[in-house]
Amino acid sequence: MARKIGSRYTANQILGRGSAGTVWLGEGPEGPVAIKLLREDLASDQELVGRFVQERTALLGLEHPNVVSVRDLVVDGNDLALVMDLVRGTDLRTRLERERRLAPEAAVAIVADVADGLAAAHAAGVVHRDVKPENILLDMQSPLGPGGSHRALLTDFGVAKLIDTPQRTRATKVIGTPDYLAPEIVEGLPPRASVDIYALATVLYELLAGFTPFGGGHPGAVLRRHVTETVVPLPGIPEELWQLVVQCLAKAPASRLRASELAARLREQLPTLAGMPPLDVDEPDVDAAEPADEDPQPDRGEPALPPRRRRGAVSLVPGARPDSNRDTHTSMRVPAPDELAGGAHGTARAPRAAGAPRPGSARNRAAARRRRLALGAAAVAVAAAVGAGTWLATSGDEPGGAPQDMRNSAPETP
Structure with a gap:
């Protein structure tokens, strides 16, 4: 059902729902x-x-071919809305869910487009703060x-900053x-x-691998x-491209490239990536804290459990509907220093060759269990052999016992 948004716009049809609100297909004067x-x-x-109105000038002034422009901000009664350019396409998360991972050339081209958009935003003093596949439109x-690849545009600029008020997040929360x-x-x-x-x-790592480098498990x-x-x-992955990824994932912010530098360096890589197929790596199918993906349970003879797949991102919005704007802005507690310091070593999920069991996975545990059973059976056999040898060695000395050398125990022929 159509509804009026302010005096200039009409919302006709819902395009998607997210944790921050609802996106409508609308009609305006233009x-x-x-x-x-x-x-x-x-x-x-x-x-x-109040913050919404204060950000009006910055958001309306941000125009770039790789940014979904904000045309207007509407504050009308209970309605608080951003009016944006309509992009005829889909979001990057939808494409990832369909294809699992992209060929390196397409992945790099998409990320280079987004880097160009970020460069324009950063030059205007605007930080996005919630870059992810859901907020990249194709x-x-x-x-x-x-x-x-289709042209990529970054959307939802400024929304994270608007929602991140001191009253809502209090210094113990973060947005993203x-x-x-x-x-x-x-x-x-x-x-x-x-x-x-x-x-x-x-995002680039996820496009190449099919999963994020540090995701999985409890937030x-x-x-x-x-x-x-x-x-x-x-x-x-080509070494030069990998070094770009590593540099931009540096823990120290000063070590990372600027958006304009990243865009230029990525476009330099495109000729070397032409025709390269998607990487052949297996996705970590299950989080360490969740049930196993395909436990054959051979020692109990039970059927294998159905495989479980981890989403590209951990949802922090219970019951969020799956759409092109899901889980856009969420709030979570900042871990205490002692939580950050302990227990992290060995938790990163290492990519592995296709078909190889993931360390700690059900297949890996089942294989280890089979090895333990085999070793246990071998140990029992050895123990039995040793015990038999001991019995044979001592039984000849007992009254009525068999001869000690059982190898010559057959009756001799006269």
């Missing part, structure tokens, strides 16, 4: 638009409304680029999605442009890995 209507509880927050009406949060955010430092570079490098474990773990190399 034609079709996308309208992001923020949740009613956000609209009733007077402090947030314009299906644009000409095909390298690797058959845990798989893509830079270490300095986890440690409570203010977000700078470098947090977007870290998140974008995480607290994910946050800890960002601070303590080193990214594990991907087999088959």
Whole structure:
């Protein structure tokens, strides 16, 4: 059902729902638009409304071919909405869920587009703070680029900053999605442009591998890995491209490239990536704290459990609906220093060759169990042999016992 948004816009059809609000296909004075209507509880927050109005100039002034432009901000009664350009296409998360991973050329071309958009935003003093596949749109009406990729645009600029009010987050919360949060955010430092570079490098890793470098398990474990773990190399990735990923995932913000540098360096890699197929690595199918993926349980003769797959990102919004804007902005507790310091070693999931069991997985545990059973059986056999030998060695001395040398115990022929 259509509804009026302010005096200039009409929302006609829901395109998607997320944790921050609902996106509608709308109509304005200049034609079709996308309208992001923020949740009613956000609209009733007077402090947030004030920040919303304060950010109007910065958001309206951000225009770039790789950024979904904000055309208007509407504050009308209980309605708090961003009116944006309508992009005819899908989001990057939807493509990832369909294809699992992308060919390196397409992945690099998409990330280079987003880096160009970030460069323009950072030059204007705007930090996105929530870069992830859900917030990257693919314009299906644009000409095909390298690797058959469509033009990529970054959306939802400024929304994380708007929602991140001191009253809502209190100094013990952070805004974002845990798989893509830079270490300095986890440690409570203010977000700078470098947090977007870290998140974008995480997206590139995910496009290449099919999973994020530090994701999986409880959100607290994910946050800890960002601070303590080193990214594990991907087999088959060109060395120069891998070094770019490593540099942009550096724990120290100053070590990361700027957005404009990253975009230029990535485009330099495109000719060497032409025709390269997607990487052949197995995704970590299950978190260490969750049930196993395919436990054959051979020692109990029970049927194998159905496989479990981990999503690309950990959801912190219970019951969030799956759509192109899901889990956009979430709030979580910052781990204490002692939590960050302990228990992290060995928790990063190492990519492995296709078909190889993941360390700690059900297949790996089942194989280890079979090895233990085999070793146990061998030990029993050895013990039995030793026991028999001992009995044979001593029984000849007992009254009525058999001869000691059983090898010559057969009756002799006269």
